[in-house]
Amino acid sequence: MPLNLTINGNLSIDATSSLGAAGRGPRPSPAGNGGLGFVDFGPRPGGGGHGGDGGAGQGFTTPPAGAPGLAHGDPNNPVTFGGAGGPGSWAPGMRGGGVIHLITNSPISLDGVITADGVGAAYSAGAGAGGSVWIQAPSISGSGSITARGGAGSSGAGAGGGGRIRIDTCSLAIPAGNILVSGANPGSIVSSTTPMPPTITLQPVGANFVDGSTVQLTVRATPEPLTYQWRRDGVHLTDDKVISGSSTHTLTIAGISCNEHTGSYDVVVTRDVLCEGGVAVSDPATLHPAADWSFDNVVNSTDVSLFVNDWFDDQATGRLVTDFNHDGVSNSTDVSDFINNWFLALANTCGT
Numbered sequence: 001m002p003l004n005l006t007i008n009g010n011l012s013i014d015a016t017s018s019l020g021a022a023g024r025g026p027r028p029s030p031a032g033n034g035g036l037g038f039v040d041f042g043p044r045p046g047g048g049g050h051g052g053d054g055g056a057g058q059g060f061t062t063p064p065a066g067a068p069g070l071a072h073g074d075p076n077n078p079v080t081f082g083g084a085g086g087p088g089s090w091a092p093g094m095r096g097g098g099v100i101h102l103i104t105n106s107p108i109s110l111d112g113v114i115t116a117d118g119v120g121a122a123y124s125a126g127a128g129a130g131g132s133v134w135i136q137a138p139s140i141s142g143s144g145s146i147t148a149r150g151g152a153g154s155s156g157a158g159a160g161g162g163g164r165i166r167i168d169t170c171s172l173a174i175p176a177g178n179i180l181v182s183g184a185n186p187g188s189i190v191s192s193t194t195p196m197p198p199t200i201t202l203q204p205v206g207a208n209f210v211d212g213s214t215v216q217l218t219v220r221a222t223p224e225p226l227t228y229q230w231r232r233d234g235v236h237l238t239d240d241k242v243i244s245g246s247s248t249h250t251l252t253i254a255g256i257s258c259n260e261h262t263g264s265y266d267v268v269v270t271r272d273v274l275c276e277g278g279v280a281v282s283d284p285a286t287l288h289p290a291a292d293w294s295f296d297n298v299v300n301s302t303d304v305s306l307f308v309n310d311w312f313d314d315q316a317t318g319r320l321v322t323d324f325n326h327d328g329v330s331n332s333t334d335v336s337d338f339i340n341n342w343f344l345a346l347a348n349t350c351g352t
């Protein structure tokens with residue numbers, strides 16, 4: 001299982017400590033397993049692959065030796081396990097590295113080790129490939145190391161391929177040689193000085209509103225802490241006697257008016273980090289007066305005749321286009337509710 005950590009607060013890993021997923025890959029692995037091979041004196045399995053191919057098994061004299069596990073996964077989305085080695089006589093293939101995804105909103109002090117190394121060949125079984133390490137943090141400093149190395153080969157059993165490391169941080173200040181994805185073939189390192197923007201997990205949903213009702217728009221995003229700014233037609237909103245929550249994840253309009261609140265809403269979500277770039281904007285959500293049945297932003301007699309036509313169609317066909325009060329049936333109550341709302345919108349000079 002991947003190790004997903006989201007930390008609010010300073011993370012310090014001292015010189016005697018480690019955050020480790022070494023050898024935590026499954027066996028056999030979802031991809032990149034080394035092959036089983038037999039030659040004169042027993043199996044010579046291949047090493048697992050991940051960021052790079054594993055090493056082939058080395059026969060003493062004649063093939064076939066074990067095939068190497070192949071590279072797989074995505075350098076920009078390092079969430080895959082290191083491939084396991086091929087099996088030996090006395091042991092299944094050695095495990096690849098696991099998956100660490102570490103997100104913090106405060107600096108990381110790293111004098112120890114963050115590792116997802118694969119396990120070296122042993123008992124004639126092939127070595128595991130390095131796993132995945134993905135760190136998103138404002139800054140990383142210290143004398144420590146970040147590794148996703150393939151395990152070493154031994155006695156003809158292949159070495160593991162290097163793993164995958166991605167680091168998104170404003171400031172990376174650990175020794176350059178301490179980020180390691182070595183192996184039978186090297187893995188991948190992606191390093192960005194822009195922190196990852198937040199991920200929006202729930203988009204706001206637009207609605208056709210009835211004048212005077214309460215409407216809410218909600219967004220959900222990770223990782224916290226985040227700041228929010230709702231906008232209407234691109235203009236920042238502030239709280240007033242009707243609008244609240246304009247700088248939270250839920251915008252509330254209590255007593256919505258077609259004359260003031262019709263429009264396209266979105267929200268800017270910003271990660272509270274030390275450098276620029278941690279911003280995401282939600283999809284737009286349109287709030288539209290329900291009485292404007294023709295969607296031309298003007299409420300007039302055309303809307304009534306269109307609604308009534310649709311209502312008769314609903315009665316004839318069983319559709320529910322004119323279920324104005326959303327109770328699952330289209331009947332005379334919907335007509336009276338629509339007409340009442342239409343008069344209310346008209347009184348508020350809606351869209352004119």
Ligand SMILES: [Ca+2]
Pocket residue numbers: 291292293294295296297298299300302303
């Ligand atoms: Ca209209």
Ligand SMILES: [Ca+2]
Pocket residue numbers: 322323324325326327328329330331333334
């Ligand atoms: Ca109804």
